[in-house]
Amino acid sequence: MLDAGDQAPGFSLTRLDGTSPRFESGAQSRSRLLVFFETDCPTCRLAIPYLNRLARELGDASAILGISQDAATPTRELIEQAPIEFPVALDVDLAVTRLYDPLAVPTLFLIGSDGRIIQTLGGFDKRALNEIATAMSGAPLVIAEPFDGAPDTKFGCTSRHLEASGEGELAAAANPYVKRAARAARIELDDSVDPFEYCTRFGDPLPVIPPTVDRVDRMLAACSLAPDEVVALIPPNYGAATVEKIAANAVMAGCKPEMMSVLIPLVRAVCDERFNIHGVQATTHFAAPLVIVNGPIRRDLGFACGSNVFSNVARANSTLGRALQLILTNLGGARPGEIDMSTLGNAGKFSYCIAENEEENPWEPLHVEMGFKPEQSTVTLFAGESPHGVSEHLAREGRQILETISRALATVWSYRVCAGVEAMVVLCPEHVKTLHRDGFTKPAVREFLFKNTGIPLRQFEEGVGEGTPHVKLYKQAVIDGEPCYLKFTEPSAIKLVVAGGTAGKFSAVIGSWAAGARGSQMVTYPLGAQASLPASSFGVSLG
């Protein structure tokens, strides 16, 4: 790999607009930054918003050049979805990649005005990003704040030119960025032992399917990764979730083999530092990770999104949610009564998985709102309480429905707490129909709920209680002629999903755990490319 002091080679690469401006090797009027990336690398995705910020702060996006190691179509999709706000060139044959020879992606090469490399950064590192930003701007510049919910550092994925061709065990063996762990131990049971009885030690208190070698092998056969590849380290104990361990837990939960294509990205997502599963598992609060499935995978694997969506209605929902919970307890160590000392707990800790009813949703579904294409299947995680029902059968207008929902939203976390909290509103099809008829768009629904959910100031006049010491942080507004504190700090704190059956005017509100950068942030991960991603993404910040 080229390093500090080396001369940066010049090159010409085609950009998405068809032009091929030359990247000159010699002296220039300013420093420049090359960013090698892949479209399916979680660490690259993590870095993009910081690089966008750098482009804005410099007031010169052309000082940064992204170099995609993937083809035009996935690159264009990532540029739109992330979005990427600086120029991007395509290195489809990896010629420029071989020239610079980065080990990982993302790799940043900061090139001085003399054409020599000043600094390189492989992976994600906030301190190094700030150093690069400062060097480029010529004055102290912070583009990566210390406690914004993202980790301080995160390993990248293997650069494409170092990936072995093919997939599976051989490719993984040749991949320097794949972390491997020992194969799972085998446990021999003789005839005198009832396997179902024996396996009660492995599960939630309900019986599990014994994870026999044959059953686990069928799971592994449905997945292109090597059994000993570590997909993630599961907090709070940071146990290694190898593909084999994930498969064994999937068997126990009752998953069909094809569910591995959802479960592997889901395990990556739940260990995304922004979601903060460490805290979600260790809190005494009610929170449990709620999985929301979007896209064609709903139909392919039979996820329920209609009536009874939160119930025991479909094998796909029940087993995916249960597999995640078994993985979190068996590999992460958050066993009830041990690390998980939740005061009241949550029935969702058996299984908490819904799909969005996209067919009854006249607006953008959740994943499209998060920047994905409609045909891209995704899993989203939200750290939530149990659903709180909102019945409204008498309201004739959309506005009245939203007023009723806003009253339920006001009670989330605790009535007088108006900061650090979010909520998911699960709108039922009948309510959505009325809202759509009355001209409400999805942003308009969110804006209305944000502006009309408040706690009257008079409620704060007497009695110290949760939320009252922090009124200086709250925003004031007049709602229906009454001075109030707004319940939420911004409209984006209200997440909207359409789900449920077409009969019944019952929506639901789900309160969050501690929200935002200092708690848990909702994350959405694509399925497909990442399911067979040859490199792993760790990003463990122990301490």
Place this chain on the structure above:
Amino acid sequence: MSITLVNPLDETPRVLSKPAPRLANLTGKTIGLLDISKSGGSVFLDHLENLLKQRFGVARVVRVMKPTFTKPAPEAVIAKLLDAKCDAVIEALAD
């Protein structure tokens, strides 16, 4: 006929570390108080600081706070306690 199961539990190898040596007394020592930033923590720690100094002769108390109680202490917070060369650290949780 016997059956063979794949162990679904965590088998990640762990390295056990020895507990730090215990202090014989607190006189003249430097004690770190790590506030995990829950509400009420500072009230509790103020009292503890007074007790440590007045009753146990602690020479110096170093107060450090985590940015959020929901996550492990970041390296910068641990570094502050290390830099202060604390003889012992008390992590305080309060609500």
